[in-house]
Amino acid sequence: xxxxxxxxxxxxxxxxxxxxxxxxxxxxxxxxxxxxxxxxxxxxxxxxxxxxxxxxxxxxxxxxxxxxxxxxxxxxxxxxxxxxxxxxxxxx
Numbered sequence: 001x002x003x004x005x006x007x008x009x010x011x012x013x014x015x016x017x018x019x020x021x022x023x024x025x026x027x028x029x030x031x032x033x034x035x036x037x038x039x040x041x042x043x044x045x046x047x048x049x050x051x052x053x054x055x056x057x058x059x060x061x062x063x064x065x066x067x068x069x070x071x072x073x074x075x076x077x078x079x080x081x082x083x084x085x086x087x088x089x090x091x092x
Contacts, residue, residue: 021047024069028076036080046083050076 022040025047029036038046054067054075067075 017048018044020051021045023047024051024072024076028073028080031073032077032080032084034084036084046079047072047076050074050079053079 021044025043025045028047028050029043051067051072054071057075058064058067058071
């Protein structure tokens with residue numbers, strides 16, 4: 001029974017990560033107008049990457065123990081802008 005409960009903790013953690021990534025990624029895509037041809041999975045990954053990068057920046061540069069929503073959104077928008085630049089889309 002204990003293994004089942006531990007397994008549910010991991011599944012719940014992954015679900016929460018996906019929801020947070022989707023929320024941050026969707027807000028980041030809304031803040032940067034223009035076409036972004038990506039699905040829900042890519043939106044989740046961009047949101048998680050932005051949150052992770054913001055957390056690293058907050059830890060090493062700001063010496064804080066959390067990034068916060070605004071910093072996560074800023075890094076997500078930066079990642080989206082870099083993705084557009086790598087594809088050759090200059091119009092924002």
